Amino acid sequence: MVGNLEYFKVFYYTAKLGSVTGAANELSISQPAVSQSLKALERSLGTSLFQRASKGVRLTREGQLLYSYVEKGYEEIEQGVEKVKQMLNLELGEVHIGASDMTLRFYLLPFLEKFHEQHPNIKVSVANAPTPETLRLLRGGKIDFGVVSTPFEQGEEFSVEQVREIEDVFVAGRRFTSYKNRMMDLQDLEGLPMIFLEGNTSTRTYMNTYLSANGVELQPEFELSTSDMIVQFALRNLGIGCVVRDFAAEALESGRLFELRFNKMIPKRQICVVTGRKMPVSVAAGKLLEIMESV
Numbered sequence: 001m002v003g004n005l006e007y008f009k010v011f012y013y014t015a016k017l018g019s020v021t022g023a024a025n026e027l028s029i030s031q032p033a034v035s036q037s038l039k040a041l042e043r044s045l046g047t048s049l050f051q052r053a054s055k056g057v058r059l060t061r062e063g064q065l066l067y068s069y070v071e072k073g074y075e076e077i078e079q080g081v082e083k084v085k086q087m088l089n090l091e092l093g094e095v096h097i098g099a100s101d102m103t104l105r106f107y108l109l110p111f112l113e114k115f116h117e118q119h120p121n122i123k124v125s126v127a128n129a130p131t132p133e134t135l136r137l138l139r140g141g142k143i144d145f146g147v148v149s150t151p152f153e154q155g156e157e158f159s160v161e162q163v164r165e166i167e168d169v170f171v172a173g174r175r176f177t178s179y180k181n182r183m184m185d186l187q188d189l190e191g192l193p194m195i196f197l198e199g200n201t202s203t204r205t206y207m208n209t210y211l212s213a214n215g216v217e218l219q220p221e222f223e224l225s226t227s228d229m230i231v232q233f234a235l236r237n238l239g240i241g242c243v244v245r246d247f248a249a250e251a252l253e254s255g256r257l258f259e260l261r262f263n264k265m266i267p268k269r270q271i272c273v274v275t276g277r278k279m280p281v282s283v284a285a286g287k288l289l290e291i292m293e294s295v
Contacts, residue, residue: 007041010034011049012074015067019056093284094123098134098146100201101226106246107164107271108147111292118291122284131202138276144285145275149202149244151209157277163292164271167245168207170260171252175237180258186216193239194220195230203227206269207242214264231257 013023014034024031042049049063059067086092095115099108104126112124127137134146139157147163154160170189172179189211196218197204211218221239224230227247234241234248234257241248241257251257273292275281281289 004040007037007044008070009074010037011041011066012070014038014050014057015059015063016071017056018053018058022056087283090119090284090287091121093121093282094125095282095285095288096125096127096143097285098127098129098137098143098148100130100134100147100149101128101228102166102203102244102246103147103149103271104128106166106244108292111288115288115291119284119287130200132200135274138274138279141276141279144281145273145289147271147273149271150269151206152202159275159277161273162270163273165268166271167268168203168242168266169245169248170240170242170262171231171234171248171257172240172260173235173237173257176240177258179260181261183261183263186211186214186262186264189216189218189240193222194218195222195224195233195239195241196220197227197230197242198223198225202269203242203244210266 010023010027013026014020017023017026020031020034020038024034027034038050045062045066047062048060049066050057051060083092097108108126112126115122116124127134127143129137131146131148131152134143134148135152135158137143138146149166176192196207199205222230222233224233227243230241230243231248231251233239235251240260245252245259248257248259252259273289275289
């Protein structure tokens with residue numbers, strides 16, 4: 001049974017300084033209070049820990065043994081306190097984020113660059129995952145916050161802030177120039193080779209739901225893991241690619257790809273920053289969120 005930890009604190013400083021007076025001054029308490037704490041500790045252990053010396057006190061053999069352990073523990077505590085102070089001052093710490101390729105590249109990356117410039121000693125870990133996996137990590141307390149794209153189930157456990165609009169488009173290369181500048185029905189897609197993301201993404205879920213609601217059922221020829229690869233496949237005329245416009249922006253501007261036009265507009269979606277209502281973020285993560293909110 002350890003007993004009153006305050007006694008060990010008094011013991012530590014008395015042994016370290018070799019003086020009851022020195023311990024009293026260090027702890028800002030009276031000398032009688034130091035003496036009483038030491039006597040109480042000795043009674044609880046059933047042995048003497050100090051003996052008087054010509055100047056102050058010195059440890060008995062039992063006291064030396066105890067001090068060898070208390071010294072390690074107390075100095076570990078002091079180091080821990082110092083590390084906490086460093087974390088509060090953003091001299092030390094970690095930020096854990098969940099983000100998809102899209103949200104990282106087209107929203108989060110500039111903020112991470114600014115944050116790193118201001119706080120180079122903070123470690124930033126990004127779990128690169130689609131929206132469903134990011135939300136699972138957030139529920140499990142594995143990340144401080146997530147940057148995801150709609151649609152997703154916005155339960156009461158989450159605090160959600162919309163930060164940027166995104167737009168889904170269908171793009172094609174020269175093989176499909178007959179469709180350029182032509183107003184199409186969504187049903188026209190059923191007769192074309194399609195390139196989509198894999199199923200476990202918010203983008204694929206959204207487009208499947210939207211197309212199904214409009215009576216369109218597609219069986220893509222290609223299902224890929226990244227939107228960048230969809231653009232590359234479309235550039236090689238392997239089919240019609242379905243991507244968020246940002247991924248295809250360069251190819252569209254250069255004319256290597258063109259955007260299909262439909263008589264019904266595809267509703268835009270949102271990039272969102274999601275935090276857990278009952279899960280506090282780290283000090284460093286809070287600072288990053290402040291930078292993101294200041295824009």
